[in-house]
Amino acid sequence: MGATTLRVCIVGFWSWGSAIAKIIGTNVKNQQKFASTVKMWVSEEAVNGRKLTDIINHYHENVKYLPGHKLPENVVAVANLSEAVQDADLLVFTTPHQFIHKICNEITGRVPKKALGIIHMESIDEGPRGLMLISDIIREKIGMDVSVLMGANTAREVAAGEFCETTIGSKVIQNGILFKELLQTSNFCITVVDDADAVELCGALKHIVAMGTNFCNGLHCGNNSKAAVLRLGLVEMITFTRIFCKSQVSTTTFLESCGFANPITICYRGSDCKEAKTFPRIGKTMGNLQKEVLNGQTLQGLKTSALVYQFLKQKGLLAKFPLFVTVYRICYEGRPSTEILTCLQNHPAHM
Ligand SMILES: *[C@@H]1O[C@H](CO)[C@@H](O)[C@H](O)[C@H]1NC(C)=O
Numbered sequence: 001m002g003a004t005t006l007r008v009c010i011v012g013f014w015s016w017g018s019a020i021a022k023i024i025g026t027n028v029k030n031q032q033k034f035a036s037t038v039k040m041w042v043s044e045e046a047v048n049g050r051k052l053t054d055i056i057n058h059y060h061e062n063v064k065y066l067p068g069h070k071l072p073e074n075v076v077a078v079a080n081l082s083e084a085v086q087d088a089d090l091l092v093f094t095t096p097h098q099f100i101h102k103i104c105n106e107i108t109g110r111v112p113k114k115a116l117g118i119i120h121m122e123s124i125d126e127g128p129r130g131l132m133l134i135s136d137i138i139r140e141k142i143g144m145d146v147s148v149l150m151g152a153n154t155a156r157e158v159a160a161g162e163f164c165e166t167t168i169g170s171k172v173i174q175n176g177i178l179f180k181e182l183l184q185t186s187n188f189c190i191t192v193v194d195d196a197d198a199v200e201l202c203g204a205l206k207h208i209v210a211m212g213t214n215f216c217n218g219l220h221c222g223n224n225s226k227a228a229v230l231r232l233g234l235v236e237m238i239t240f241t242r243i244f245c246k247s248q249v250s251t252t253t254f255l256e257s258c259g260f261a262n263p264i265t266i267c268y269r270g271s272d273c274k275e276a277k278t279f280p281r282i283g284k285t286m287g288n289l290q291k292e293v294l295n296g297q298t299l300q301g302l303k304t305s306a307l308v309y310q311f312l313k314q315k316g317l318l319a320k321f322p323l324f325v326t327v328y329r330i331c332y333e334g335r336p337s338t339e340i341l342t343c344l345q346n347h348p349a350h351m
Pocket residue numbers: 080081082083
């Protein structure tokens with residue numbers, strides 16, 4: 001790409017997109033390689049009678065999704081998605097998974113041919129051939145190289161500038177290194193690895209593990225039991241990833257933030273936690289719970305759990321994944337949440 005300055009567009013305006021916008025906006029100002037204006041696509045909505053884009057561009061705060069944090073002034077909110085991406089060299093996708101097909105359809109043919117993407121999306125999708133990675137949807141639809149950013153990085157802590165580690169997985173390692181230059185700060189420390197698919201899968205699978213730990217919370221079981229769920233969950237994450245990727249993914253990848261640290265941080269926070277914790281106590285089915293507690297919003301862990309279960313069932317691998325299967329059965333087959341404890345006792349790791 002030579003000496004041209006690289007233009008960055010953030011496709012996503014929710015809390016994580018706004019948190020990373022703080023980092024990107026600051027970093028581009030200090031590196032000649034990047035154009036100093038950063039576009040952030042913001043789907044227009046009215047907040048207190050004003051357009052959200054106007055509020056962001058005037059007050060430099062995403063009052064709706066990341067209140068209390070100033071965005072750098074060179075981060076510009078753009079309501080028209082095609083316009084936002086049309087001159088971008090680097091695209092940072094951070095959107096809830098249900099929007100990705102619509103976004104891809106809208107920007108296909110608009111994104112410059114040489115553009116590179118990176119995603120921060122902790123989910124998997126269902127393609128015509130079953131379980132499908134979000135990055136593959138973007139690769140197929142837009143035809144760009146896509147890296148993956150994943151780690152123990154809750155949005156509020158990233159926005160507050162608290163220390164965290166994260167992982168970038170890239171099939172083309174130079175692209176990962178370029179994104180590292182864009183994103184790294186002294187408190188946002190990045191390791192680049194070449195197992196992009198493994199990094200992405202870890203981000204989705206950890207939601208199943210988090211559901212498991214939160215059934216434990218609901219049952220008021222101890223920290224040791226929860227640690228066992230985390231450990232066995234990580235083992236199943238590794239086994240699943242190696243089967244799905246059909247390769248001997250390096251163990252060191254799982255020791256990076258995307259693997260080891262990610263389930264730990266999520267089981268202490270977030271939407272999966274609160275609801276999964278409530279679930280065993282109120283004894284409701286996940287379907288009802290979603291409607292009542294989440295206003296119909298889907299729990300990441302639920303969808304991931306179902307997709308993974310179907311994949312394992314098809315391949316005749318259910319017996320190899322007792323924890324994943326138990327979480328699925330508690331969520332979808334009305335099994336009592338205490339089965340998470342039985343699963344720990346009878347786990348093949350202890351036989
Ligand atoms: C969005 O931008 C594109 C590209 O500039 C343009 O063709 C389109 O008409 C715009 N859409 C709206 C709703 O303004």
